[in-house]
Amino acid sequence: MTKRRINSIDYIYIWRKLKNSISPEEDELLSEWLKNSPEHMKFFLNARDFQNRKLIDNTPSAWINLNHKLKQRRKKRILVYCCAASFALVVGFSFFFFHNSVDRQIEAKLVPVPGIDKATLILNDGTSHTLDKSTDLLLEEDGAKIKGKEGLLVYSPLKKKNPRIAYNTIYVPRGGEFFLILSDSTKIWINSETMIRYPSSFSKNERRIELIGEAYFEVKKDESRPFVVVSDQQLIKVTGTAFNVSSFGHEGSIVTTLVEGSIQLSPRDAVENFVSLLPGNQSIFDNESQSMIIKNVNVSLYTSWKDGYYDFQGETIENMLCTLSRWYNFNYQFNADKVRLKRFSGRLKRTDSFQRILSVIEKTDEIKFTIEGTQVIVN
Amino acid sequence: MNIKERILFNRLKKGDIVAFEELFKEFNRPLTFFAQQYVFDLQSGEDIVQENFIHFWENIHKIEIKTSLKAYFYQSVRNRCYNYLRDLNIYDKHKLHYVEALLASHDPDIFTHHELNNALEKAISLLPGKMSQIIRLKYIEEKKIMEVSNLLNITDNTVKTQLNRGKVRLKELIIKMVNVNIF
Numbered sequence: 001m002t003k004r005r006i007n008s009i010d011y012i013y014i015w016r017k018l019k020n021s022i023s024p025e026e027d028e029l030l031s032e033w034l035k036n037s038p039e040h041m042k043f044f045l046n047a048r049d050f051q052n053r054k055l056i057d058n059t060p061s062a063w064i065n066l067n068h069k070l071k072q073r074r075k076k077r078i079l080v081y082c083c084a085a086s087f088a089l090v091v092g093f094s095f096f097f098f099h100n101s102v103d104r105q106i107e108a109k110l111v112p113v114p115g116i117d118k119a120t121l122i123l124n125d126g127t128s129h130t131l132d133k134s135t136d137l138l139l140e141e142d143g144a145k146i147k148g149k150e151g152l153l154v155y156s157p158l159k160k161k162n163p164r165i166a167y168n169t170i171y172v173p174r175g176g177e178f179f180l181i182l183s184d185s186t187k188i189w190i191n192s193e194t195m196i197r198y199p200s201s202f203s204k205n206e207r208r209i210e211l212i213g214e215a216y217f218e219v220k221k222d223e224s225r226p227f228v229v230v231s232d233q234q235l236i237k238v239t240g241t242a243f244n245v246s247s248f249g250h251e252g253s254i255v256t257t258l259v260e261g262s263i264q265l266s267p268r269d270a271v272e273n274f275v276s277l278l279p280g281n282q283s284i285f286d287n288e289s290q291s292m293i294i295k296n297v298n299v300s301l302y303t304s305w306k307d308g309y310y311d312f313q314g315e316t317i318e319n320m321l322c323t324l325s326r327w328y329n330f331n332y333q334f335n336a337d338k339v340r341l342k343r344f345s346g347r348l349k350r351t352d353s354f355q356r357i358l359s360v361i362e363k364t365d366e367i368k369f370t371i372e373g374t375q376v377i378v379n
Numbered sequence: 380m381n382i383k384e385r386i387l388f389n390r391l392k393k394g395d396i397v398a399f400e401e402l403f404k405e406f407n408r409p410l411t412f413f414a415q416q417y418v419f420d421l422q423s424g425e426d427i428v429q430e431n432f433i434h435f436w437e438n439i440h441k442i443e444i445k446t447s448l449k450a451y452f453y454q455s456v457r458n459r460c461y462n463y464l465r466d467l468n469i470y471d472k473h474k475l476h477y478v479e480a481l482l483a484s485h486d487p488d489i490f491t492h493h494e495l496n497n498a499l500e501k502a503i504s505l506l507p508g509k510m511s512q513i514i515r516l517k518y519i520e521e522k523k524i525m526e527v528s529n530l531l532n533i534t535d536n537t538v539k540t541q542l543n544r545g546k547v548r549l550k551e552l553i554i555k556m557v558n559v560n561i562f
Contacts, residue, residue, distance in 0.1 A: 008468035011476040033468070043467055046419040062407050063400060066429055070436065126422050 009033040018048055024288075034212075038120045038128070038171035041195055041212075045169070112330040112354040112374055115192055117151025118176040124166035124200070131170075131178065142166045143201030144183045155183040157201050169197045172213070175329035182207075186227065189216040189306040192326040193248075214246040216306045219261075230268055233287045237264040237274065244303045248322070254285045257302040265292065310348040317342045317367065317378065328354045332376040339367060339378055384448050391439055399436055406449065407432070410456050416480040417460040427459045475553075482550045502552040506545060513538055514545045 013030045016022040022030065034040050118132045129137060129148070137148030142164040147154045153170065172178045172190045180188040183201045190196060194213025202208075208228040219227045221240025229236040231247050234254045241261025247254045256265060258277040265283055266274035267290040275292065277283060280299060285292040304311040312320055318340040321332045327350060334340055344364060348357055358369045358376070370377040380388060390398035407428060415424030431452070435442065444451045457477070464471065471477055478499060503514055509531075516522045516530065517538075528538045 008470055010473075011464075011469055011471045012473060014469070015475060015479075036468075039467055043419060043469065050416075050419045062411075062425075062429075063403055066403065066432060069429065070433060073433070073437075126420060 007033075007036070014044060014047055017044075035193060038122060038169065038195065041171065042122055042126070042169060045197065112328040112371075112376075113175070114351055114353070115175040115177055115327045115329070117178060119153070119170050119172045119178040119190070121146075121148070121153065122169040122171070124168065141168070141200045146200065151177075152179045152181070154181040155200055157183045165203060166200045167197055168200050169195060171195045174326050177327075182209075184222060184225075184227075185220040187218040191215060191246075191305060192329075211245055212247060214244070214248055214305075216242070216244045216303055218242045233268045233290055234285045235266050235268045235271060237266070237271070238262070243277075244299075244306075246302070248326070252287045254287065255282060255302070256285065257282045257297060257299050259299050259303060304347075305350065308350045310350060311346075312348070313345045314343045315345070316340065317344055317361070320344055320361075321376070321378070324348075324357065328357070330354070330374045330376050332378060334378045336379075342367060380444060380447050388444065388448065394439075402448070403432055406452050410452055413453065413480060414456050414460055417457070417476070418463050423463065424460075427463060428456055431456050431459055478553050479550075482546060482553075499549070499553065502549050505552055506548055510541050510545045510548065513541045514549070517542060 009030060013022065013026050013033075016026065017030055034044055116133070118130075121129045121131055121137075123129075123139070123141060129135075129139075131137065131148050131151075131153060133150055135148050135150075137146065137153075139146040139148075140158070143166070144155045144157055146168075147156070170178065170180060170190065172192055172194050174193050176192050178190045180190060180196070182188065182198060184207055186207070188196065191214040194211070194215055196209060196211050196213075196215060198209040202225065205225060206228060207222070207225050208230065211229055211231045217227075217229070219238050219240050219242070223239050227238050227240075229238075229245060231245060231254050234256075236243075236245065236256060238261065241263055242259040243261075243263055244257045244259070245254065246256075256263070256277070258279055258281050260279050262279075263277050264274040265277060265285065266272070270290075275283070275294065277294065280296050281294055282297040282299075282302065283292045283294045298313070301311045301313055310320075310323065318334070324330075325332060344361060346360070346364065348360065352360075358371070362368060368379040370379060387398055387402065391402065410431075411425055411428045414427045415421055418424050418427065435452075435455075442451075460480075461471075464476075481499075503511055503519075505511075506514060512531070513527060516527045517524070522530070524535055524538050524542075528535045531538075
């Protein structure tokens with residue numbers, strides 16, 4: 001199976017998605033496109049929410065702002081002329097030095113490697129920040145202080161009366177993971193290729209966030225303010241508990257695994273039709289029919305990723321590669337269809353090199369891999 | 380350009396900042412509103428319009444306007460929005476988004492200053508007789524509400540109601556047409 005990269009999309013897909021008239025094929029293309037960039041996701045969410053937004057009348061201060069900008073540009077332009085000459089010299093020199101190192105970087109990129117702590121944070125006003133190990137971020141947004149350091153983003157509430165609700169979005173790309181602590185002290189482990197949208201401080205009666213992808217939640221107990229996780233057509237309501245949600249699973253379904261406490265799970269638009277899960281329960285929610293199946297599972301198989309392991313038990317090689325490809329950021333294809341369903345059990349360490357992971361799998365079954373750059377072919 | 384605009388434009392060419400301020404204060408609000416509807420982002424919409432004004436002011440000696448100042452500004456802002464979406468890898472083959480932004484705009488005059496694309500033109504012709512006539516007089520022939528009411532011998536309020544209903548009907552029609560084109 002090769003992954004298609006959708007580079008651009010017709011607005012009509014977005015429009016149809018919002019009007020619930022999108023076909024399954026178009027929907028698939030749209031979600032590919034959404035996954036390509038957090039900017040795409042931001043546009044989509046804005047398009048969805050725009051109807052309800054109040055447009056700000058900027059007239060009084062707009063002219064002053066423009067005037068200010070014009071003056072600054074005039075100053076800058078003079079500076080630019082002066083700098084241009086000296087800059088040309090510097091560029092000439094540094095190009096020579098850079099040339100070699102860039103080559104090396106590209107080379108390194110071509111081999112799949114384990115994921116690292118990285119993410120993009122998009123604030124309410126649209127500004128975005130790249131977060132990784134070396135980030136040292138300190139921001140303040142309505143009602144919350146935001147601190148980003150070493151793969152961790154922490155929100156702490158500021159004592160402020162009636163803060164405006166400001167939405168933040170965090171996007172973790174393929175080959176990344178991130179740890180988030182919300183303003184109510186709820187902890188979220190965010191897996192690769194995942195987006196979460198949440199307010200920087202919660203309202204008085206509800207804590208609501210949106211999730212696309214996979215994350216593990218440890219929700220801070222607060223009976224008076226239920227914590228709500230919306231993913232696609234599914235809605236989860238809890239007061240304090242630990243669970244894992246993954247919307248990567250088999251096409252169009254959302255897999256929720258409850259570790260402790262209890263949760264109420266329902267279709268997004270029919271909250272009254274909820275089902276309660278007990279610890280050890282797993283629900284598989286089908287977005288299209290809005291129905292679900294509940295079974296008992298060994299929860300550690302579904303949550304071990306946050307502790308740095310992948311536990312597989314009788315998992316097909318296809319599902320395994322699908323999971324691994326997000327973390328090691330590679331594409332894969334099968335030379336023969338019957339290999340797809342071969343099953344595998346075992347524990348893999350997430351910090352292990354890609355080569356090691358593949359050789360472990362190769363040892364257990366009559367499967368051989370060929371690696372070409374970031375493409376893995378299963379023989 | 381009419382005489383009033385010509386005088387304003389000449390002042391602008393001479394670098395009259397007061398003229399620029401007048402122009403800005405007249406157009407900034409409706410343009411920003413239009414851009415925000417187009418890019419679905421308050422800040423970006425505002426920025427696009429600001430950049431457009433800055434570009435206009437800094438290049439005024441090179442700019443020639445054949446239509447009207449208003450048409451020029453709507454067109455250039457539209458192009459900037461279009462580029463913004465293109466950078467986001469969104470295209471708008473059926474002009475659906477463009478028409479939507481146009482119809483959502485609170486400034487009804489916006490119709491007059493755009494080349495009406497085929498869909499809009501066709502949709503107007505599909506409206507019921509009277510409604511189609513009123514929309515045409517107001518938006519294509521650029522008549523004032525009072526002129527329309529005098530011409531058709533109806534009250535101002537009737538014209539206003541018909542215009543509002545007409546806009547809703549137009550939107551429905553265009554959306555239907557866009558869907559038909561593709562399926």
